Amino acid sequence: MANTMELHNRVRTSTHPSKHASGLDPSSKREQDPNNPARARGVGPAFHAVPSRAELHTSDNKGPSDTGTTPLPIPRSLRLPSSARLQSQRPEYAEIMGYTNAWKRLSPAQLNIAIQAFSLIAIFFEGYDQGVMGGVNASPNYVTEVDIGIADGTVTNTTKQGGIVSVYYLGCIVGCFLGGWAADRIGRINGLFFSAIFACIGGALQAATQSADFIIIARVVTGLGTGALTGITPVFISEVSAAQHRGAFLGYVFIANYLGISVAYWLDFGLSFVDGGYSAVRWRFLLAFQCLPALLLLVGIKMLPDSPRYLASVGKTEEAREVLQHIRGSYDAHVEQEFNEIAAMAQNTKPSSPIEFVKIILGMDKTHGANLGRRAWLCIWLQIMASWSGITAVTAYSPVLLRQAGYSAIKQNGLAGGLNTIGIIGTIISAQIVDKYGRRACLMAGAAGLAIVNLIAASLYEASRHDPSLADQIAPAAVTMLFLFNLIYAATWGTVAFLIPTEIFPSKMRAQGNGFGITGWAIGVGMTVLVNPIMFGSIESRTYFLFAGLNFVWIWIVYLLYPETSNRSLESIEAMFSTPSPFYWSMEKAYADNKQTLFVDEENRARWTERAEDDAASSQGKSMEKSMA
Template identity: 40%
Template sequence: MVFAPWRALPGRVVFWALNLFSAIALIFEGYNQGVMGSVSSSPGFIETVKMGSNGIVTDATKQGGIIAVYYFGAMFGCFFGGRFGDKAGRKLAVIVGSIFALVGGALQAGTVNSSMTIVARVITGIGIGFVNTIVPAWVSELAKAHSRGASFALVFCANYVGITIAYWIGFGLRHNTTALQWRFPLAFQVVPLCILLITVWFLPESPRWLMAQGRRAEAIEILAKIRGDLAADDPALIEEIEQLDAIVASSHHKRYRFVNVTFGRFSGKLHLGRRVALAIGIMLMMEWTGILAITVYAGTIFTQAGFGGTKAAWLSGLVNAIGILGTIASIFTIDRFGRRISLYFGFFIQSVALFLSAGLSRIGQLNPDKAAAYGAASVAMIFVFTFFFAQTVLMIAFFFPTEIWPQEIRAFGNSYAVFGWAIGCGVTTLIIPSMFSSLQWKTLMVFAVFNIVCLPLVYFFFPETKGRTLEEINLLFTAESPFVAANEKEFAERIVQANGNIVEAERRLMREVDGAIPGKDLESREKENIEKDQRAPK
């Protein structure tokens, strides 16, 4: 008998256990982003990796490179993780990714030179590529359509919890003069990984992934459980299963191969290439808002604003704690106002906050007698930026790409988003030290302009997914035009043609994409695919 202790638990307990597990994974992701802020400025670490002397960084490019190489590993890990997660399951992919990250974290903590640090961070990056690809997709697959955003927001609070933990550990060890000052923060990242590896065995697999693999009975059992121990004949459960059944027939189509997805070949009305562009684009937009300047180099910003080392350090920890409040606030707004309005609001407020922070910091430099007051105002704008970033852009950038992909390749599709995240993080962490060195306060103005540029991109190209089922979202990409207005119009027309029946509209779309097989209707083809998968060796 398969080891499945979740069967003995109430459905709601299983659902929240899955979300708690996902939150722990995101604590690790957030911790890893925040930990290098304090580590890279530790005198012992600076000496060990030879990027400066006497506790002062003299090679800003090397500093940025050591931080950025982590994202280089993630660029590869995301595609391996996505493809592996769609073939072998969400659980096994998380296990493999956690093992990579565990090994990388241990090597980082024991590093003796820059070469070892770089290799260790690449290995950790591969692991986070797996985790970042699988966990957000898994969360989306578990949630209901009307509360999918809120469910993700609740779990994603853990990301800022991880960043905050990293900063406060660094702050607590700032006066330690031994190697513990930087080795302990690097070693601590293995704690959430160990929890993941222990708990993942006790959780059920994603029902949507099981359905795409033809393991229908298991999928229905798990879906009924996490929806609150529903009976097999419950109308809500039957409706959700019908939508899932509509995608099984095409689960192994050649359009889902890497090259074909990347360039949108053979996808027809599904327009997979367009989804690749949106998944990568939303992540690049998010990373170029200036958030990494705050997450990794907050101390530098506060020092330029006129604060001393100790005060700048605890302010860095506090500003990331504000991010937790922002993610909590998004629970109440992301499904109420939708993805598009939230992005408009976020990018606009962020640009204003950065312009003001940069300007106030500069005025403080020009007026030394009032530097404290202007410095405090400048820091206040950074807090405003962080709160609204966490509430809007951050949440949607990680969440939106998990919604827009067909179930057959949801994890693999999300790997393109993680690829965009890795590129955005890698490039910005590499150049930010040099930007602060040469542009100083103007650095924030550069990022403020990026925020403004993002507004028309959202308006024209990013469709609204609020309140729509994951299967229904396929219908939002059927127009030949990439513009939102054209796709919304065709979406409405397809629903009308199907007499308001979403499942029928999806079936018609897949008939159109796959082409009809003479003498066989779609239901017969679905049944054949299910039987074929059941006969295949596991």
């Protein structure tokens, strides 16, 4: 143990020489003080308690990197909390859920790759589960097993079929809120761990299906796990990413969403040749395969550290500092400023109760200046708008659309797999543009592009319907529109709709708040999965005209109501919602007026420093009076 502590001390000495120069070395009075909260927790020389304002602004402090850069001071209203105060806010059971130190053996680059890898696995599970039922429903053996049709695979009970598919999204709604509630209490990593347990059990139960009732229960269990994974993973990514790369980080991770959908389609394509597609292996293997990513999460997720923002919110400020430094690869002035913002925001953070969800939705939340209800409805409607762009019609019903275009069964399945594979390219494009051009521009440009593609596709299908002899000539152009639709959606709405909900909620309920976005996703997808067959059955290809009109409406809704969050820290985004006005320009004005509470510019530095020193002197005076008394 002594050797380990000595090694930690050497590392800290080598990486932060200025800490010793400014009086923060392990031999200082502060470290030797038995009343120091950090010492009381058993934190040795490897961890230092959050420095006081006087320590941060001593005249000989050259900053974390000894480059002559003084860390930006924090306003009085956002003074760093004491470790003791934050310690009192920590949930009792947060200590029970153990973490490993395996991540400390990784370099910063390796750690970031590991975070991305396990995030990819979690999102891959969601994507695979979203696409797998298309192949399952096409299996004649499954159709007879759950009693929704006849032996040749013809479905005679579409209502029952749609119910089996849609009940999964009910589980997702419940899972995203329960998972978010748990993640805000026991941590993002522990939340993902328990979510993977539900996902694995649900997948195994689905593969063992014996009846319709059996698979309905199994899909609800799977939905609980998927909803929690989808709710927690983007929040975890958002909290460990730097502000200027947050969108790209999430964009690359969401490649796994389309990868999962594509794998589901291509697996079904291959299995459809086993016994002519009539084998039970076709659908049981498809459902069992989803257990693989869930098992990988169970085995490896505990090797990652938790989010610095979560750690700070439960009083583990020094662990938060260490994790942040390791992820960023350094501890320069910018990283220290980021840590100071995190610690300052955590000062008044406490876990929210489940009842707050109801209050927020109904507009009964009384948190001054927070406007949480508005944020919740922005998240819900963003995902509903994404679902009603036409994406579910293209994803879930692409074989039907391709059949209408005149393609054979084999070509239908092959093109359907390629249609979802193109989404991977779109997600890569999204990662390149979402931070550069902003969330709003991506959403509005994406909606415009989707509207135009829908119009062209509808016109082509209508021409083919009125003159069947044109089908062979029109089919390639119609299929091109489907591919272009998926490409545009993946590059814009497919990522941004999941990104914004992770950015606009305060730290105390960020994981739970993202549940509103997942709820909107489940409602939107579940609703469209149910009504798409009805629409295509009644108005046929004219359904695309409806989607085109809706996309034009989405442009104006985004322009008027949605904030720009790119290249802004999660803490500074709070300033946007300090105004009661729901309009974009009002939020931008509020941000411009109030962001200085977190970002202190050079002109105000001296004033804030002077105030911090006065506070420190006043605190020392009160301590002396108390000791004399």
